[in-house]
Amino acid sequence: MISNQRFAGIELGGTKIVCGIATGAGDVLERTSIPTREPEESLVDIKTWLEPRLDDVTGLGIASFGPVYVDPASPRYGHIGATPKTAWQEFDLLNSICEWATLPMALDTDVNAAALAEIRWGAAPGHDNVVYVTVGTGIGGGIVSNGRAVHGLMHPEIGHMKPRRLPDDDLDGMCPFHGDCFEGLAAGPAIGKRWGKPLNELPSDHPAYVMEADYLGQLAVNLLLTASPTKLIFGGGVMNCTELLPMVRDAAARHLNGYLELTDPSNAAVELIVTPGLESNAGLLGAVALVIDT
Amino acid sequence: MISNQRFAGIELGGTKIVCGIATGAGDVLERTSIPTREPEESLVDIKTWLEPRLDDVTGLGIASFGPVYVDPASPRYGHIGATPKTAWQEFDLLNSICEWATLPMALDTDVNAAALAEIRWGAAPGHDNVVYVTVGTGIGGGIVSNGRAVHGLMHPEIGHMKPRRLPDDDLDGMCPFHGDCFEGLAAGPAIGKRWGKPLNELPSDHPAYVMEADYLGQLAVNLLLTASPTKLIFGGGVMNCTELLPMVRDAAARHLNGYLELTDPSNAAVELIVTPGLESNAGLLGAVALVIDT
Numbered sequence: 001m002i003s004n005q006r007f008a009g010i011e012l013g014g015t016k017i018v019c020g021i022a023t024g025a026g027d028v029l030e031r032t033s034i035p036t037r038e039p040e041e042s043l044v045d046i047k048t049w050l051e052p053r054l055d056d057v058t059g060l061g062i063a064s065f066g067p068v069y070v071d072p073a074s075p076r077y078g079h080i081g082a083t084p085k086t087a088w089q090e091f092d093l094l095n096s097i098c099e100w101a102t103l104p105m106a107l108d109t110d111v112n113a114a115a116l117a118e119i120r121w122g123a124a125p126g127h128d129n130v131v132y133v134t135v136g137t138g139i140g141g142g143i144v145s146n147g148r149a150v151h152g153l154m155h156p157e158i159g160h161m162k163p164r165r166l167p168d169d170d171l172d173g174m175c176p177f178h179g180d181c182f183e184g185l186a187a188g189p190a191i192g193k194r195w196g197k198p199l200n201e202l203p204s205d206h207p208a209y210v211m212e213a214d215y216l217g218q219l220a221v222n223l224l225l226t227a228s229p230t231k232l233i234f235g236g237g238v239m240n241c242t243e244l245l246p247m248v249r250d251a252a253a254r255h256l257n258g259y260l261e262l263t264d265p266s267n268a269a270v271e272l273i274v275t276p277g278l279e280s281n282a283g284l285l286g287a288v289a290l291v292i293d294t
Numbered sequence: 295m296i297s298n299q300r301f302a303g304i305e306l307g308g309t310k311i312v313c314g315i316a317t318g319a320g321d322v323l324e325r326t327s328i329p330t331r332e333p334e335e336s337l338v339d340i341k342t343w344l345e346p347r348l349d350d351v352t353g354l355g356i357a358s359f360g361p362v363y364v365d366p367a368s369p370r371y372g373h374i375g376a377t378p379k380t381a382w383q384e385f386d387l388l389n390s391i392c393e394w395a396t397l398p399m400a401l402d403t404d405v406n407a408a409a410l411a412e413i414r415w416g417a418a419p420g421h422d423n424v425v426y427v428t429v430g431t432g433i434g435g436g437i438v439s440n441g442r443a444v445h446g447l448m449h450p451e452i453g454h455m456k457p458r459r460l461p462d463d464d465l466d467g468m469c470p471f472h473g474d475c476f477e478g479l480a481a482g483p484a485i486g487k488r489w490g491k492p493l494n495e496l497p498s499d500h501p502a503y504v505m506e507a508d509y510l511g512q513l514a515v516n517l518l519l520t521a522s523p524t525k526l527i528f529g530g531g532v533m534n535c536t537e538l539l540p541m542v543r544d545a546a547a548r549h550l551n552g553y554l555e556l557t558d559p560s561n562a563a564v565e566l567i568v569t570p571g572l573e574s575n576a577g578l579l580g581a582v583a584l585v586i587d588t
Binding site: 226 | 450451519520521
């Protein structure tokens, strides 16, 4: 039984790396968190912790920040792509791990992994069409359609769509590629630049909340009209401001203007856009979900 | 063999209905085109032509304008949704056909069906992640992810996302739900209202082309960053202006600003955004593809 087996997971983030061992039932048995350094140094850190723990482990999942090449048919499979973290650009992540780990492996973006973990153990049990959005130092999203993570040309990069700008927002936008895309206007750095503080240090009646909710509501609309999820999960550090989620729901409904019927009695509108069910273990369990789903 | 079998298809459009018989190899054996009338009258027209032809037919596919309820678990499965064609709202399309046709059936949106047909016989052979956009009296889109049409909450309704407005565009927008969404600003009626003529009656150096290409380029970007297709197909009457497609490609590249690498030697940027491979039979063959894929 899968639930009794042990799996290893690596969540590779821009500021920290989480490694752990969990059961196929989603119980974390052991974990560690390591600051992200240069790639070669970080790989030594990962190996030091993980290699001695790989006995009796069925598989290893890797959930990486993006962009990362996730198509096994690509010659760049397992490499990091054009990230602002320049030391990691083109780093051959997967092969660096294959040098010392020989068990079955799976690799995907951290956000695709989180979407799969939320379906398996979190906020979207039984759902086949789910989007997981993270709003933190950037804005990323994972999409599961018909039960499987979406890759295609690369993988979704939803934070780089552009919202309608609000008339009272004069921030240029922080994205090095696109300026005022969703990530450039609504991720943590944009909030800090615009208001001088993170959202959680501002009172909930501050105009920062209305602006943030409007941008995230527009993002929700774009996702509902493309991926058509039955659960749309908003996670990440910015969403820890609990006043924000109901405001995002309201903004999305206002922009949709009744177009999508979200009011089925068994599935009221307020339940479509939700927060994650898995908290600090979401990334690690996402990595584990990847290799279970392989 | 599927390719030797005979299938029936119904393409239900807002102005015309196409019924036909085709082989599983995509060869149309017989077809008819009927003006769309009130639903009860149109169903009589469909039955009159199709019922006598159903001997030796393996299955019947129905590709309908949207919104249409495509979830077999919904009590409203097979009904038309909130369409501006008010006589059709809530019409029980599928059951009206089941009254006289007892063969295996499949139902989806016209655009999801077209995406599947383009994969099977048209512009996207072998592709698992494809978006089919139609730009005509409205803007709709079908999405295939991991080889299957996307449904989820309803089905994609990509035309109702909102673009950044161009500064020299003062049209209010024609969408009864959202005003200046993509459909409200860039479908045929918006072009007609803004410039007094359809695009194909304007010279290709007219500013209408630049504006239309920019809006459709923004739409392409949103689709590339969410559904992540390896083929993005632009069809529909407006795209019959052949000067438009290269301008849409250029606009999409300009808005992406190098973020997606479309320059793999085996898959150059110009080949990602294409026109349909199936021409006047696309809708009918889409319907047939639906029931083959069931």
